Amino acid sequence: MATSTTAPDADRREPRAGSPTRGPARRPRGPRRSLLPYLLLAPAIVLELAIHVIPMVVGVWMSLLELTQFHIRDWSTAPFIGLENYRATLDLNSAAGKELLHSFWITLAYSLLSVGFAWLLGISAAVVLQRPFRGRAILRALFLTPYALPVYAAVITWSFLLQRDTGLVNHVLVDQLGLMNERPFWLIGDNSFWSLLVVSVWRNWPFAFLCLMAGLQNVPGELYEAAAIDGAGFWRRLRSVTLPMLRPVNLVLLLVLFLWTFNDFNTPFVLFGGSAPEQADLISIHIYRSSFKTWDFGSGSAMSVALLLFLLVVSAAYLLITNRRRDDHA
Amino acid sequence: MSRRHLGIFTAAVLAAASLTACGGSGDDSAASPKTLTYWASNQGASLEADKTILQPELDKFEKQTGIKVTVEVVPWSDLLNRLLAAAASGKGPDVVNIGNTWSASLQATGALVEFDDAALQAVGGKDRIVPAALAAAGAPGKPPAAVPLYSMAYSLYYNKKSFADAGITAPPTTWEQLAEYGKKLSTGGKWGLAIEGANPSENAHHAFTFSQQYGGEWFDSAGKPTFDTPQNVSAIKRYIDFMAADKITNPSNAEYAQNQSVSDFANGKAAMLLWQSAGSNLKTQNMPADAYGVAPVPFLASPPAGGKKVNSMVAGINMAVFKHTKNKDGALSFVKFMTSDEEQTILNKTYGSLPAVKTAASDPAFSATEQKTIQETLVTTAAPLPQVPDESTFETLVGTAMKELFADAASGKPVTEASVKAKLTDAQQKMR
Numbered sequence: 001m002a003t004s005t006t007a008p009d010a011d012r013r014e015p016r017a018g019s020p021t022r023g024p025a026r027r028p029r030g031p032r033r034s035l036l037p038y039l040l041l042a043p044a045i046v047l048e049l050a051i052h053v054i055p056m057v058v059g060v061w062m063s064l065l066e067l068t069q070f071h072i073r074d075w076s077t078a079p080f081i082g083l084e085n086y087r088a089t090l091d092l093n094s095a096a097g098k099e100l101l102h103s104f105w106i107t108l109a110y111s112l113l114s115v116g117f118a119w120l121l122g123i124s125a126a127v128v129l130q131r132p133f134r135g136r137a138i139l140r141a142l143f144l145t146p147y148a149l150p151v152y153a154a155v156i157t158w159s160f161l162l163q164r165d166t167g168l169v170n171h172v173l174v175d176q177l178g179l180m181n182e183r184p185f186w187l188i189g190d191n192s193f194w195s196l197l198v199v200s201v202w203r204n205w206p207f208a209f210l211c212l213m214a215g216l217q218n219v220p221g222e223l224y225e226a227a228a229i230d231g232a233g234f235w236r237r238l239r240s241v242t243l244p245m246l247r248p249v250n251l252v253l254l255l256v257l258f259l260w261t262f263n264d265f266n267t268p269f270v271l272f273g274g275s276a277p278e279q280a281d282l283i284s285i286h287i288y289r290s291s292f293k294t295w296d297f298g299s300g301s302a303m304s305v306a307l308l309l310f311l312l313v314v315s316a317a318y319l320l321i322t323n324r325r326r327d328d329h330a
Numbered sequence: 331m332s333r334r335h336l337g338i339f340t341a342a343v344l345a346a347a348s349l350t351a352c353g354g355s356g357d358d359s360a361a362s363p364k365t366l367t368y369w370a371s372n373q374g375a376s377l378e379a380d381k382t383i384l385q386p387e388l389d390k391f392e393k394q395t396g397i398k399v400t401v402e403v404v405p406w407s408d409l410l411n412r413l414l415a416a417a418a419s420g421k422g423p424d425v426v427n428i429g430n431t432w433s434a435s436l437q438a439t440g441a442l443v444e445f446d447d448a449a450l451q452a453v454g455g456k457d458r459i460v461p462a463a464l465a466a467a468g469a470p471g472k473p474p475a476a477v478p479l480y481s482m483a484y485s486l487y488y489n490k491k492s493f494a495d496a497g498i499t500a501p502p503t504t505w506e507q508l509a510e511y512g513k514k515l516s517t518g519g520k521w522g523l524a525i526e527g528a529n530p531s532e533n534a535h536h537a538f539t540f541s542q543q544y545g546g547e548w549f550d551s552a553g554k555p556t557f558d559t560p561q562n563v564s565a566i567k568r569y570i571d572f573m574a575a576d577k578i579t580n581p582s583n584a585e586y587a588q589n590q591s592v593s594d595f596a597n598g599k600a601a602m603l604l605w606q607s608a609g610s611n612l613k614t615q616n617m618p619a620d621a622y623g624v625a626p627v628p629f630l631a632s633p634p635a636g637g638k639k640v641n642s643m644v645a646g647i648n649m650a651v652f653k654h655t656k657n658k659d660g661a662l663s664f665v666k667f668m669t670s671d672e673e674q675t676i677l678n679k680t681y682g683s684l685p686a687v688k689t690a691a692s693d694p695a696f697s698a699t700e701q702k703t704i705q706e707t708l709v710t711t712a713a714p715l716p717q718v719p720d721e722s723t724f725e726t727l728v729g730t731a732m733k734e735l736f737a738d739a740a741s742g743k744p745v746t747e748a749s750v751k752a753k754l755t756d757a758q759q760k761m762r
Contacts, residue, residue, distance in 0.1 A: 185585070
């Protein structure tokens with residue numbers, strides 16, 4: 001830390017010393033000046049500590065305790081059991097371990113599909129709306145609506161739509177269009193996974209659309225003109241101009257969407273009411289159930305920490321690979 | 331590690347970090363001796379309805395003592411979590427309603443004021459309280475962790491017109507009869523029995539009753555879980571089979587967790603319902619009291635060896651005081667007020683439950699058929715759920731296993747002894 005903070009200071013001072021004409025007189029270099037950057041950083045650091053780092057450390061500590069209802073009021077009485085919670089929750093031969101693994105695969109499939117579809121919809125809409133036409137503003141606003149709606153209100157509405165007997169979805173599919181003879185269940189059984197996926201894509205794609213639309217504003221029109229002169233068609237322009245120019249946006253967008261979806265708690269919680277069906281048992285809900293519903297906060301924390309490590313590895317690997325590729329291209 | 335790698339690492343940590351962070355609830359206990367915060371459970375048709383019912387009584391209390399009570403009605407789906415957060419953080423309300431089956435679990439946190447003889451005296455005396463209700467207010471051998479407020483039991487509600495139309499003259503007294511009548515009643519888009527299949531607590535209450543009738547127990551004498559015994563497997567299968575085998579329950583009920591089964595009964599979509607004190611709820615849904623009959627919950631026609639004559643849990647709501655309250659005397663006087671004869675009569679009459687104190691039970695309001703049936707069940711054939719610290723975990727795990735079995739039944743997957751046993755074994759393995 002010490003070297004990295006002094007180095008920029010030294011860099012800044014040198015050119016100033018050589019160009020006395022620039023700017024007002026040099027400010028005295030006292031303790032006040034060297035404190036200023038820290039003061040400016042302090043609020044961010046304090047918040048970061050309070051919101052991220054400290055709860056994370058506490059979470060790791062909890063995972064080493066047998067923190068059940070007997071000790072929840074006074075943690076100091078909770079027995080330290082080392083890695084026992086990890087052994088119990090990650091033991092793939094036990095019921096708990098198998099369920100966690102099942103939940104992990106479900107979550108992974110859910111995240112990949114949700115991010116994939118959200119991105120596809122987002123890029124399609126952004127490209128379609130790239131050129132001005134009548135009604136573009138209205139369409140833009142309309143597309144962003146799911147993102148602007150409060151998540152609880154939106155997902156509760158979905159849960160009403162998807163009810164078997166009284167939901168609008170079955171009313172349209174079965175009663176009006178007559179596509180099916182039997183009323184299918186959407187919120188239990190195998191369909192529940194697809195229902196969850198649809199709701200998640202519906203909620204997330206406007207964010208992808210927003211980011212990609214902003215990214216497209218920065219693509220210079222000359223590039224398209226040049227490509228057109230070279231005889232490039234729509235797909236060729238998309239592949240050789242649009243997508244490469246959107247690379248920096250996509251890099252961040254995909255990672256953020258993946259992490260959000262992987263950790264998504266609100267959507268399944270509101271859609272299924274606390275205990276999701278096995279087929280849509282996302283890991284965040286699984287951990288919630290293990291902690292709050294069975295009052296075993298130690299093993300809930302152990303699962304969270306294991307998940308944290310997984311996401312850490314995924315994120316680091318993703319950033320490393322994408323950075324290396326960028327260097328290769330440069 | 332180069333600076334760029336450090337940056338990548340930091341970015342990855344920050345991106346992934348939000349996962350282990352965990353929120354808490356931040357209500358503050360009343361600091362002034364002239365105020366109290368009270369979390370009431372949802373007893374009426376809606377949270378708003380409860381507030382309207384309770385507010386005049388709280389105003390009365392304020393007039394008597396000068397203590398202002400701020401009430402928040404907490405829905406059942408949130409109540410246990412909120413109580414747990416309050417217990418863990420030492421912050422939150424002064425006085426709370428708890429489901430009586432959670433008494434021992436919450437007592438184990440050590441966050442509730444124990445009602446020893448002196449504390450019971452301060453709220454009006456132990457002798458006034460109905461003994462069965464007091465037995466469901468904490469672990470055996472310890473001072474109660476709460477004071478009974480409303481007493482309830484399960485009854486069988488049946489639609490008189492549907493019964494008459496199907497030529498059935500009396501409510502079923504055995505499960506076999508219930509299934510048989512149910513088949514007659516399940517025609518023309520209507521169903522025999524409504525079940526709250528996706529509500530773990532509701533499922534667990536039935537798990538207890540059926541298990542008792544089959545001679546099973548969910549915990550042994552040492553408090554260890556015994557979920558997957560043959561008796562419990564038979565008990566759970568019997569209940570799920572109303573949907574899976576007898577087909578007298580609409581498969582949609584596998585989705586029900588917000589009292590839709592009561593609405594189905596009130597709207598005539600289902601002819602029978604097993605519920606606690608449904609009367610006041612049915613009234614708000616425009617079902618007049620003379621449209622339905624109330625009978626005791628059935629038994630098995632030929633109970634197996636060891637089967638008990640139990641057809642309901644001792645259900646009810648208790649009132650507890652948090653140790654973290656800064657106004658313990660005020661809190662105890664509020665409990666005394668709420669369990670006074672006058673308030674017991676007013677509130678239980680409104681909610682259709684029974685007073686938890688003997689002295690108020692004589693009011694004519696409690697001699698209606700529904701209340702008489704509940705009273706009779708409580709006195710003769712109700713048993714308290716096991717008062718062990720793991721009780722709330724049992725409700726969650728077994729109730730959720732049953733929810734999954736209902737989902738299987740609804741989507742046409744077979745529900746067999748083996749599949750029931752597998753679910754119960756899984757649930758048991760998650761206890762520790």
